[in-house]
Amino acid sequence: MTNKILRVLDLSSLRTALLWIPVAVLVAGCSKPEPAPEPIRAVKVVTVQAEPLHSRLEFAGDVRARVTSALGFRVAGKLIKRQAEVGQRVKVGQVLAELDPSDYRLAAAAAQAQVAAALTNRDLASADFKRYKELREQNFISGAELERRESTLKAAQAQLEQAQAQLASQGNQAGYTRLMADVSGVVTAVQAEVGQVVGAGTPVVIIAQDGPRDVVFTVPEDRVAAVKVGEPVGIKVWANDDLLDGKVREVAASADPVTRTFQVKVELAAKDELPLGATVTVLPPSMSREGLTAIKLPTSALRRDGGGSAVWVLDTGSMTLRSQAVQVETADGNDVVIASGLTPGMVVVVAGVHVLAPGQKVQIYQGKTTPGQAAKAATAANTVATPAPAPVAPAAPAASAGK
The missing domain is CATH 2.40.420.20 (conserved putative lor/sdh protein from methanococcus maripaludis s2 fold)
Known part of the structure; x- marks a missing residue:
């Protein structure tokens, strides 16, 4: 009897265990696996230490003529001819451009006619004064009448001088229709073309005068105080890497309104004739960090x-x-x-x-x-990290088969 009861209990326990197996499988499937530990990242490091500086401030500059002239006509008119071209070398007295002189020639002709009329009036007044003077000597006229004739003669003479001055002015105006170079140099810019109507004084041709050359560059506001007039600077020519000596000649008193930088001009030696517009690098020693x-x-x-x-x-x-x-x-x-x-x-x-x-x-x-x-x-x-494993020594050569 007892064995039968035990056998029934065993069957009941087995049946219950079989029922719980799917539940355990479901619970095991729904549980999250434990995350793998995050690997330790390897990093590159350096040890902080004071090191010498090697860089120095460099500024890009260009070669310019020390004196540049902007030439324009002294009168207004229509440009009918331009002989000057960019890059052309010109001499004093060479014609660069011409205006239409027709109106100025007509004005000169009118002034010439006024001179002729004034001359005739003066001659007539002079003859009247001479005749009235003879009559006064014979007491045929009063002294007041002679004085009136004298005043008329003086007025006529003044009108003649005025007409002559006007003629000279109009003659000059006609001559001003030809723009001539008053300096020797190189034409660096042309700012008017044939057919354009230009005003008096409007720049037409820009000439870089022959003579000393300057290197011009700009520095920011926080560096301009380090640049002093008379300071020697190095100039490296971009074309051939030649290193020349220069001297600061001028530092702008105010910043450029657009770039907010200060212009600096460096004087070149007379023997160092660089082409206009050449690119150079300026090396101010006061802004060098070498040795620090x-x-x-x-x-x-x-x-x-x-x-x-x-x-x-x-x-x-x-x-x-x-x-x-x-x-x-x-x-x-x-x-x-x-x-x-x-x-x-x-x-x-x-x-x-x-x-x-x-x-x-x-x-x-x-x-x-x-x-x-x-x-x-x-x-x-110079780190204190764990030292790397010692390098493995090379293996000994294998013994020969004969030994």
Whole structure:
């Protein structure tokens, strides 16, 4: 009896277990697997140290004539001929352009006619005065009448002189229809074409006068105080890399209204005749950084953090990262110069900075290098990270089959 009861209980337990098996399978299928631990990221680092600066400020400039003349007609008119062309060398007295002189010739002819009329009136007044003077000597007329004739003669003489002056002026006006070079030099610009009506004084031809040459360049407002009149500067010619000596001759007193930069003129030596418009590089020694030392980092080490720049500093004890704000002063080649925020000896991440987080645990990247390169890299980085495993010694040559 007892065995029968036990046999029934075993069947009942087996049936219950079989019923719970699908439930357990469903529960096991719905549960989330535990996430795999995040791998420790490898980072490239450098040790902060003061290094010498190698860059110097360079400014692009061009060669210009010290004196440039903008020549224009002294009268208005229609341009009918232009002999000057850009790049042409001209001499004093050479005709550059001509206006239509028809109106001025007519005006000169009218002035000539006025001179003739004034001359006739003067001669008539002179003859009257001579006749009335003889009558006065014979007491046939009063002294007042003689004085009136004398006044008429003086007025006629004045009108003649006025007409003659007018004729001379109109003659000059006709001569002003020819624009002639009053200096020797090179035509650098032409600002009027044939058929154009130009006003008096409107520039038609720009001439760079022969003589001394200047190198002209511009500097920003924060650097203009470092440029002094009389300061020697180096000038490197772009075409052949020749290095010439120059001297600052003039610094603009006010900034350009458009670029907000200050123009600087450098005097070239008389022996250094560079072509007009030649491109040069100006090297002011007062703006050179050579010989100075500062903390430098690759540009890849910087990231934006709020309103400024920051870097990741590695705590070599816990191998975790922390953010450090820095202030960038300027650039030195492909590196940036750090003004504040870092001290020598800090270990800074220089690659992949945008995928890191504060407190993240990292390891130092060990590149595939030869034993000699690995030793040099470890010495240059000067980090205190876990040293790389010692290089495996080359295996001994296998024994020959005969031994």
